[in-house]
Amino acid sequence: MSDLKIEQLAANKSFGGWTKMFSHPSATCGGEMKFSVFLPPQAESGTVPVLYWLSGLTCNHENFITKAGAQQYAAESGILLVVPDTSPRGAGVEGEDEAYDLGTGAGFYLNATTEKWKKHYLMEDYIMRELPVIIRSNFPVQEGRESIFGHSMGGHGALTLALKYPGRFKSVSAFSPICAPSQCPWGEKAFTNYLGENREVWKKHDANELIKSTKLEIPMLIDQGGDDSFLEKELNFEMFRKTCEKQNQALTARLQSGYDHSYYFIASFMENHIQHHAKALFA
């Protein structure tokens, strides 16, 4: 049983609610983990649904909450936002700080199985099992009303976790997700290190593969910037769109002309995404 105690690091009133940051000892990751939340005004007098945000490479628990402009829409709808970190920090794994796309800041939301990484890099268990228990124990949330979204590596995380845990989320969305990590440099590097050389195993952590055998019964929205410098080499937006089409999988996928991979893009369509989730969470 993991420790349910959390330590508040910061609290700032925002849009009538509260943006707060916490740290806690994580049994799953074997060290301190940090996360941010936004408590909407509605949480003062009742329970509210939860929307998890998974960030991209190099981010921590702060980027989204300072830059995405999500609080105003979560305040309007009455949704608790939860923003975990992207990896363990200071786990002491050799080389964990050497590259921006592996180790610290690059957990890829999966459970590592290789000898080197499997002791700390268990982000799937952290996000799906440990953190939700902590959230439910410390905040006035409605059990069973949870959704998930994310950006880039976190878009990959949101899509794969929604696919791996049917029934767990009411809706999913992603900004510029890594749709087919088995077939791009970022994913190949991460999966080789965290999961080993067997590419069959990789398919269980790849949205473009998972969607071939899993029907996603919840609303799925993807926004992708048309001028994203990673679009061609890393993201495989069009491949995923076509796979969904072939599988008769419902998907709203939008290529947004002129937008790039940054939080300026994310902020521009944040209202749409929160509305997408609010519709499902309050259905």
Added chain:
Amino acid sequence: MSDLKIEQLAANKSFGGWTKMFSHPSATCGGEMKFSVFLPPQAESGTVPVLYWLSGLTCNHENFITKAGAQQYAAESGILLVVPDTSPRGAGVEGEDEAYDLGTGAGFYLNATTEKWKKHYLMEDYIMRELPVIIRSNFPVQEGRESIFGHSMGGHGALTLALKYPGRFKSVSAFSPICAPSQCPWGEKAFTNYLGENREVWKKHDANELIKSTKLEIPMLIDQGGDDSFLEKELNFEMFRKTCEKQNQALTARLQSGYDHSYYFIASFMENHIQHHAKALFA
């Protein structure tokens, strides 16, 4: 005549418009200066009014544009945002980097007159004379339709510049401004260094003093966080409110319960402030 050439450092599509950052050689400050702009979608097919933002201590040209969430409202209204830096950088003045509240990041939007600072720290001339010429030369703006707002030190800047240059701005607003810098530690330190020991001179750069002899004929809005840790010692919100009342000076001053001095506070009331300026700029 100053050089009107600017170099683009970054461009990100945002809310149908563009967030951009530039650097340029400043004749006034004797070195390179940086600024950010938000070009609303309306600027692609016509001219638009301009709203200047002046940031607080320790900030540069980036904080506001990444954290305040202003672009969406400027995009709706069709207003160009201009966000200058808070001081020269790397001017080589002895001690300029030693404290957060003097020198780099702390120009206080005035023209220094002391021997040590007067060569580079001429932020009033930079904001009021050099930068506007550069903006008008490089962007499709409507001359004569300009407003100004800011935060903390930048709130002081917005109020004092509106008072010193009657007719120049259509509206002014401030978040947690330093209302009476002659009577608080931040202001006393800055004014002693930049202006010397003569406190009579200080009054020309102090909103609470200027308002005693100047009637401000434009709409003025101030929001102040009720739980701002600097409220009592540095900001003198209540003193300024009373001085305005005594002078029969129109002022909308709001103490916002629970909010602090951060960008979370600023973002929470950004829509109100942009609407305040839009009303005046489009009148």
